[in-house]
Amino acid sequence: MLYYSGPVARLVDEFTKLPGIGPKTAQRLAFYVLNAPPELAQGLAKALVEVRHSIKRCTICCNLTDEDPCSICRDTSRNSKILCVVEEPRDVIAMEKARGYKGHYHVLHGAISPMEGISPEDLTIKELLKRIKSTEIEEVILAANSDIEGETTALYLARILKPLGVKVTRIAHGIPVGSDLEYADAMTLIKALEGRGEFG
Template identity: 60%
Template structure:
């Protein structure tokens, strides 16, 4: 069966939407037709929001989380405990833990995990700035909240070997999280129990 051909501009819009993670060709078509049939201001607002995010959102100079003010609101919050740093792989993990509402420390975002096969080594991760934060002597505990999969475990072990000689307590999230799962998909109760049940890495 011959595939229907769309006008050049529409075909390009569908193609660009289909490039987004989790968006297949049928969903891309539905989104494209929705945008074309919606009032013009809907598409304009979406385009403006994308442009503004690309222009203003950057990494926090302290923790590496995505923010439009530097330092980010978490790092500048006087009610947070700067003596406990929770290390995560991705900015989405910060959002997941914040939903729990029980963690009162601060964060450090690595922007990935060690993966030799994919060419991701320590230099590609936000590790140097983490060690710089620990050098001040104010941090009592580092929670390694990397994902419970092969890459996450390898990253946690690598970081633990760097941090423990500094005399800082290093803990890992409890295994209430399913092996191979990502933090962003965990519910608040499971994630909360994992944080509360964290254990020290020997």
């Protein structure tokens, strides 16, 4: 086991707290920072402090933003009657990159997971219900991930949203463009069949 002086050990330890960063990667990052020009470390430290102080949740959609409401919620050209519910802020980025959706969003900040102790009360479901009851939303698109937690969350939301009189839909999951059927797993094929639409 390698030992470093106090500040270096602390830096390595802090890097290992980040998701996907093991001890060796943390060590490489720490020494990269040490060997880089001082401006890099100062810029990194400043950016970390700034993001923690300036970023907050949008009071409408719960997405992360430096302005409240966020730019998407302020955009009057978007369809305010359609709401896409996603698990995390990074899911909004993915949807926006696709450039195919022009409605609004609601960010749950997680998914229901009894194994990890995450219940509906830990998500922004209360804010979602309040929003739907106080606006003219006609359709809610559930865009949770297609894992067990995402499916559990989607089923729970569908059950509590349908009595509110809104149309509840789920994004289709299926075969990625450019891939072959022979390489698809059984669950992907099932989801592709379930999400099929009229053709021609």
